[in-house]
Amino acid sequence: MNKLAVIGTGYVGLVTGICLASCGHHVTCMDVDESKIDQISRGDLPLFEPGLQELHETCTAAGSLSYTTSPEEAVQDAEAVFIAVGTPPRKDGSADLSYLHAAVHDIAPFIQRNTVLIIKSTVPAGTHADIKDQLDRTTGQSVQVVSNPEFLREGSAVNDFFYGDRIVIGSTDPRAAAFVEHIYESLPAPVLHTDPQTAEMIKYSSNAFLAAKISFINEMASLCEAEGADITIVAAGMGMDKRIGESFLRAGIGYGGSCFPKDTAALLYSAQQKKLPVPLLSSIHEVNRKQPGAFIQKILDRFGSIEGKKAAVLGLTFKPNTDDLRQSPSRDVINLLTSEGAMVIGYDPLISKSRKRIWQIPLAETMEEALTGADLAVICTEWKEIVDFPPDRYPSLMKEANIFDGRNCYAIKQALHLPIYYSSVGRPVYKGL
Ligand SMILES: NC(=O)c1ccc[n+]([C@@H]2O[C@H](COP(=O)([O-])OP(=O)(O)OC[C@H]3O[C@@H](n4cnc5c(N)ncnc54)[C@H](O)[C@@H]3O)[C@@H](O)[C@H]2O)c1
Numbered sequence: 001m002n003k004l005a006v007i008g009t010g011y012v013g014l015v016t017g018i019c020l021a022s023c024g025h026h027v028t029c030m031d032v033d034e035s036k037i038d039q040i041s042r043g044d045l046p047l048f049e050p051g052l053q054e055l056h057e058t059c060t061a062a063g064s065l066s067y068t069t070s071p072e073e074a075v076q077d078a079e080a081v082f083i084a085v086g087t088p089p090r091k092d093g094s095a096d097l098s099y100l101h102a103a104v105h106d107i108a109p110f111i112q113r114n115t116v117l118i119i120k121s122t123v124p125a126g127t128h129a130d131i132k133d134q135l136d137r138t139t140g141q142s143v144q145v146v147s148n149p150e151f152l153r154e155g156s157a158v159n160d161f162f163y164g165d166r167i168v169i170g171s172t173d174p175r176a177a178a179f180v181e182h183i184y185e186s187l188p189a190p191v192l193h194t195d196p197q198t199a200e201m202i203k204y205s206s207n208a209f210l211a212a213k214i215s216f217i218n219e220m221a222s223l224c225e226a227e228g229a230d231i232t233i234v235a236a237g238m239g240m241d242k243r244i245g246e247s248f249l250r251a252g253i254g255y256g257g258s259c260f261p262k263d264t265a266a267l268l269y270s271a272q273q274k275k276l277p278v279p280l281l282s283s284i285h286e287v288n289r290k291q292p293g294a295f296i297q298k299i300l301d302r303f304g305s306i307e308g309k310k311a312a313v314l315g316l317t318f319k320p321n322t323d324d325l326r327q328s329p330s331r332d333v334i335n336l337l338t339s340e341g342a343m344v345i346g347y348d349p350l351i352s353k354s355r356k357r358i359w360q361i362p363l364a365e366t367m368e369e370a371l372t373g374a375d376l377a378v379i380c381t382e383w384k385e386i387v388d389f390p391p392d393r394y395p396s397l398m399k400e401a402n403i404f405d406g407r408n409c410y411a412i413k414q415a416l417h418l419p420i421y422y423s424s425v426g427r428p429v430y431k432g433l
């Protein structure tokens with residue numbers, strides 16, 4: 001059992017802190033946001049992540065997990081300090097590292113001689129060296145800085161922590177690297193040891209590749225629409241080839257969230273700074289940026305004008321099983337619908353529980369309420385409740401059952417013989433109206 005500190009209690013910090021505590025370590029999580037720490041201390045996690053609240057309660061009751069706003073309290077006896085603060089995008093696409101440097105500044109006075117600093121945040125290649133310089137200068141000693149990028153997905157973060165595909169440890173010091181491996185020794189994932197800049201690049205390259213798969217399948221979906229083919233079957237057929245793999249080939253209104261958009265932009269920025277041509281990388285974002293607009297065009301093609309029409313937008317979070325709305329494609333869809341004069345009402349299985357309005361539109365309490373009297377329904381997130389909603393209920397609730405499904409939630413066969421117009425992504429339109 002080791003004494004560990006985690007700096008930053010956002011998604012990654014909380015998951016890392018709580019899961020490491022449940023591996024038997026003593027963990028103190030620290031954040032500058034007092035209201036967040038107050039809320040957590042009252043037993044209420046500031047984010048929704050399946051399984052996390054239960055683990056948090058078990059570990060705090062066992063005394064292996066605590067929270068503070070004091071860098072001193074968190075770091076003074078810690079053998080390792082994980083940094084998990086945000087690295088949001090700047091206007092020019094570069095990663096804003098100011099939170100990282102501020103956090104390092106705050107903890108530096110309390111770093112002990114053998115404390116290892118572990119960077120969990122996603123940072124551009126070379127950042128570890130700047131952080132080491134900053135720490136060495138302020139502490140007057142040589143601090144070990146290890147790059148240990150995080151690969152968890154929101155909505156399945158706890159499972160991803162315990163059963164991840166790999167643990168990447170980037171370090172120039174074998175002792176520091178061995179210590180970080182020891183922290184994770186109860187996990188079954190294979191460990192890849194490398195140098196820090198390679199570890200930093202593994203993180204960005206992985207996200208860029210996954211985003212590329214999505215943009216690729218979305219481009220193929222447009223071609224399928226033109227050819228009368230079905231992208232879901234094309235993707236299944238492609239995925240049967242082990243070299244391609246079936247995951248991340250779901251066509252839709254594009255990727256969102258706090259990672260893919262920002263990390264592809266940051267990688268692109270780094271390449272541009274080095275004057276390296278990276279046409280593939282620039283296209284990933286370009287294809288994604290156009291997805292919501294292309295989807296709205298299908299609606300306009302159907303109606304001509306949607307001025308005054310009631311549109312129910314179903315699913316608001318950037319993916320199911322999370323309450324995270326950052327960079328959600330649903331927001332672009334809503335903005336486009338309202339700019340065309342539609343009266344938009346939203347529904348989300350999680351967000352509707354706690355809010356009545358969002359992004360200047362009202363929220364319905366139930367999916368039925370959102371659909372009642374609507375001229376069109378637009379599905380933005382494939383929540384289970386939406387996927388399980390029987391298609392024959394749409395015509396009974398809506399004024400006219402025009403369904404625009406941005407996540408391919410229903411099999412076309414389900415629409416057969418129903419009085420609905422069903423337009424999805426990369427599949428033939430079903431015209432039952
Ligand atoms: N969200 C994900 O699914 C995910 C997955 C893998 C990697 N990452 C990366 O991990 C990092 C964190 O992401 P996130 O989504 O958890 O961020 P977040 O924005 O949800 O949380 C960051 C937290 O850091 C705190 N913070 C800021 N400055 C601080 C300081 N000086 N001291 C202490 N706390 C401070 C903020 O108050 C906030 O609570 C990013 O680099 C991100 O790219 C995120």
Ligand SMILES: O=c1ccn([C@@H]2O[C@H](COP(=O)(O)OP(=O)(O)O[C@H]3O[C@H](CO)[C@@H](O)[C@H](O)[C@H]3O)[C@@H](O)[C@H]2O)c(=O)[nH]1
Pocket residue numbers: 122150151152153154155207210214247248249250251252253254255256257258259260263318319
């Ligand atoms: O086939 C697919 C798969 C995903 N998406 C979309 O892509 C976005 C991101 O989804 P996902 O990757 O599942 O969620 P994140 O929580 O953003 O996780 C990504 O970003 C994290 C932050 O860097 C990494 O740690 C994870 O490994 C990486 O999957 C969402 O909008 C999804 O709707 C698709 O459109 N089609």
